[in-house]
Amino acid sequence: MTKTSSTVGQARSSGSGHSRSEHGGDDERSFAEIRRIVSDVLRILSLHPWAFFVPFCVVSSAAFIISLYSPRTYTASTSFERRNDPVAATLNVSSGAAAFSHFRSTMVQDLTSVKCMGEVVENLGMADHLERDAEGDLTPASLRRRDSLARALGGRLKITTSAPSDLLETVHVTYTGPDKDIGGRLVDEAKRTYIRRTQEWIREWLVDQREYFSREYLAAKQELASARKADTLLRLENPFVDPTDPGAINVKVSQLENERRELLLRRREHEADLLAQQQVVASLEVPLTPMESDDMVVEEGPPVTLSPQLARLTEDIRKVTSEIDRLRSERGMTLQHPQVAELMKDRKRLVDELEAHPVSGPRHVVANVPISTSPSPAVRVPNIAQPWQIDLRTAKVRERALKAKLKELDRTFEANTALAERLRSAKQNVFKKQEEFAEAQDRVAKARTDFRRNEQKLAEIEPAIKLIDQNRLVHFAASAPARGGSLPILPKARSILLLSILIGVAAGIVIVVLAEIMDHVYRTSGQVARSLGLPILEAIDEIVTANDRRRLLVHRMVVGPTALGIGLIITGLTGAMAYLSLTRPTTYEKLRKIPEAAVEFFAGDVQTGTDVNVPPKLINDVS
Numbered sequence: 250m251t252k253t254s255s256t257v258g259q260a261r262s263s264g265s266g267h268s269r270s271e272h273g274g275d276d277e278r279s280f281a282e283i284r285r286i287v288s289d290v291l292r293i294l295s296l297h298p299w300a301f302f303v304p305f306c307v308v309s310s311a312a313f314i315i316s317l318y319s320p321r322t323y324t325a326s327t328s329f330e331r332r333n334d335p336v337a338a339t340l341n342v343s344s345g346a347a348a349f350s351h352f353r354s355t356m357v358q359d360l361t362s363v364k365c366m367g368e369v370v371e372n373l374g375m376a377d378h379l380e381r382d383a384e385g386d387l388t389p390a391s392l393r394r395r396d397s398l399a400r401a402l403g404g405r406l407k408i409t410t411s412a413p414s415d416l417l418e419t420v421h422v423t424y425t426g427p428d429k430d431i432g433g434r435l436v437d438e439a440k441r442t443y444i445r446r447t448q449e450w451i452r453e454w455l456v457d458q459r460e461y462f463s464r465e466y467l468a469a470k471q472e473l474a475s476a477r478k479a480d481t482l483l484r485l486e487n488p489f490v491d492p493t494d495p496g497a498i499n500v501k502v503s504q505l506e507n508e509r510r511e512l513l514l515r516r517r518e519h520e521a522d523l524l525a526q527q528q529v530v531a532s533l534e535v536p537l538t539p540m541e542s543d544d545m546v547v548e549e550g551p552p553v554t555l556s557p558q559l560a561r562l563t564e565d566i567r568k569v570t571s572e573i574d575r576l577r578s579e580r581g582m583t584l585q586h587p588q589v590a591e592l593m594k595d596r597k598r599l600v601d602e603l604e605a606h607p608v609s610g611p612r613h614v615v616a617n618v619p620i621s622t623s624p625s626p627a628v629r630v631p632n633i634a635q636p637w638q639i640d641l642r643t644a645k646v647r648e649r650a651l652k653a654k655l656k657e658l659d660r661t662f663e664a665n666t667a668l669a670e671r672l673r674s675a676k677q678n679v680f681k682k683q684e685e686f687a688e689a690q691d692r693v694a695k696a697r698t699d700f701r702r703n704e705q706k707l708a709e710i711e712p713a714i715k716l717i718d719q720n721r722l723v724h725f726a727a728s729a730p731a732r733g734g735s736l737p738i739l740p741k742a743r744s745i746l747l748l749s750i751l752i753g754v755a756a757g758i759v760i761v762v763l764a765e766i767m768d769h770v771y772r773t774s775g776q777v778a779r780s781l782g783l784p785i786l787e788a789i790d791e792i793v794t795a796n797d798r799r800r801l802l803v804h805r806m807v808v809g810p811t812a813l814g815i816g817l818i819i820t821g822l823t824g825a826m827a828y829l830s831l832t833r834p835t836t837y838e839k840l841r842k843i844p845e846a847a848v849e850f851f852a853g854d855v856q857t858g859t860d861v862n863v864p865p866k867l868i869n870d871v872s
Contacts, residue, residue: 293765296772299812300764301757306816309753313823316749317830322739325432326423327440330726333416360422360443361406366399368446369438373431402435424731425738429834433731444725452717459710466703473696480689487682490675498676505669512662516655521584523651525593529570530644532600562603569596570640735834742831746824753820 294301359365370376375398379391387395405426412418422440424432490498573592576582582589716722771777774785793801829837 293761296768297761297764301761302813302816304760305753305757306820307753308756309749309820310823312749312752313745313820313827316740316745316827319740320427321429321737321831322425322427323429323432323733323736324423324425324738325436325731325733326421327433327436327729327731328419328421329440329444331418331420332724332726333418333722359447360408360439361403363396363399363403365439365442365446366403367395368442369435370395370399370402372438372442373434406436406439429735429737432733436731440727444727447723448717448720448725451723455710455714455717459707459714462703462706462710465699466707469696469700469703473693473700476689476692476696480693483682483685483689487675487678487686490678490686498672502669502672502676505665505672509662509665509669512658512665516658516662518583518585519651519654519658523648523655525584526644526648526651528597530641530648559603562599566596566599566603569599737831737834740831742828745827745831749824749827 376387376391376395379394380388381391382388405424407423407425409421409423410418411421422436424436426432569592573589573596576586576589576592584590584593713722771780774788778785826837826840829840
């Protein structure tokens with residue numbers, strides 16, 4: 250059969266290649282190995298079934314029973330809302346800088362504090378058994394025990410908050426501990442105690458703060474008035490200084506010095522402009538006859554011969570002058586600007602060339618004759634004002650304007666110098682009285698700060714007191730009573746069941762392995778041959794008698810099923826009890842009390858020897 254299977258496998262793999270055949274063979278061997286392992290496991294279990302089943306049932310049932318007495322962790326939670334009035338959002342809770350929002354960050358410490366939890370312990374009656382003195386107060390030893398219990402219970406409380414806004418906050422109080430009876434009562438009482446203590450504390454604190462800040466307000470007001478009088482007197486004695494800012498004089502002096510340097514710079518610029526303008530006027534000015542004036546017109550004269558070189562020089566002078574005026578008027582350039590200075594040099598050079606060039610006729614006529622490119626044309630001077638006269642008037646007007654600016658700069662410079670001298674004198678006075686000015690200034694600033702702070706606090710406290718009297722400053726809205734407490738959160742029912750079954754399976758496997766290791770019975774002829782090292786010629790089967798058949802039948806039909814049923818019933822009952830103890834504690838307690846009620850019932854029946862009716866408690870427990 251093996252050969253046939255190999256042939257078929259080769260035929261199937263020939264079409265898909267050698268690598269696929271090897272891969273298929275590897276998969277086949279892997280599954281064969283798995284089947285062999287499973288077969289060996291099942292064979293070992295079939296040889297020792299009770300070695301697995303009995304330890305499994307016993308260990309699983311023991312684990313279920315142990316879980317019934319394992320510690321339980323219960324939880325109970327409650328919540329409440331705290332609504333703050335807008336006044337409370339910025340209300341200060343101390344004479345320092347702490348804001349009322351600090352109250353939120355200390356909520357956990359306040360709610361779980363020893364004082365709050367101590368009141369909770371007493372309100373729950375957990376301190377009734379402690380020793381008290383003649384007046385009914387707890388003794389020092391009892392107080393230490395109560396505080397120790399309060400700290401222990403406070404450590405089992407968890408407080409979480411969620412604040413959608415500064416005016417609304419939801420507080421969740423959760424208890425986690427081994428006692429299911431105290432959790433709900435503890436969180437409810439902690440909530441009530443915290444709300445009551447907080448309302449009383451806020452009311453008492455606001456009243457105390459109002460009295461304190463009222464006294465501080467009056468004292469600060471008197472101190473501010475006295476400081477202002479002393480400051481005013483010091484100002485009158487030193488009218489030319491500013492005692493509130495002594496360093497401002499240095500700034501002003503520096504500004505005046507900068508302004509003085511700017512004035513000197515501008516004066517130099519205007520002087521340079523004036524000098525340049527005077528040169529322009531000198532270059533445009535011509536000697537006039539005694540009968541000529543500025544408004545005279547030049548009569549038509551004989552034609553003047555103008556060479557091309559003179560025409561070119563005259564036109565270049567006009568262009569350079571126009572460019573200088575444009576740069577100064579449109580772009581604000583001064584005579585010291587490199588571009589303007591270069592143009593001034595060019596104009597001076599052109600003027601010098603024009604002065605040195607020989608011409609026939611008056612020079613002013615030649616300089617202002619229109620340009621002609623012909624070799625030797627004859628040009629007649631018109632009897633109207635020439636362009637050079639207009640340029641001359643403009644240059645003289647600019648010269649007079651520059652002189653006026655220089656005079657104005659001189660007046661400004663004198664005023665600047667006088668003011669600088671006065672400021673330097675005032676500066677010396679400030680330095681001499683620096684400590685006196687500083688003390689007066691600090692006194693006024695401190696008095697003003699104290700006065701405004703106390704005034705602001707009183708303005709905040711007054712409306713807060715009105716709101717707390719109306720129970721609207723901090724309003725607590727308590728929710729429903731505490732939830733939870735009856736069902737444990739740890740351990741989980743599924744975890745207990747799974748862990749117990751796994752422990753039982755592990756115990757059964759260990760016992761089966763030990764039984765197989767310690768088993769020295771030869772069950773097949775092959776085992777005998779391997780042990781002796783000799784071949785077996787013939788083997789005789791086991792001789793089974795009628796008694797052996799009856800015993801085997803009874804074992805298979807009666808003993809085996811009975812033991813199997815008992816083991817499963819015990820394991821199932823213990824598992825059900827473990828599951829109910831975690832998921833339905835009430836049902837578990839009722840079922841647990843049934844045997845006790847039955848024992849009490851039968852014990853009473855045996856003692857009296859009469860018929861005893863079933864007690865109603867047992868009926869209720871069963872139901």
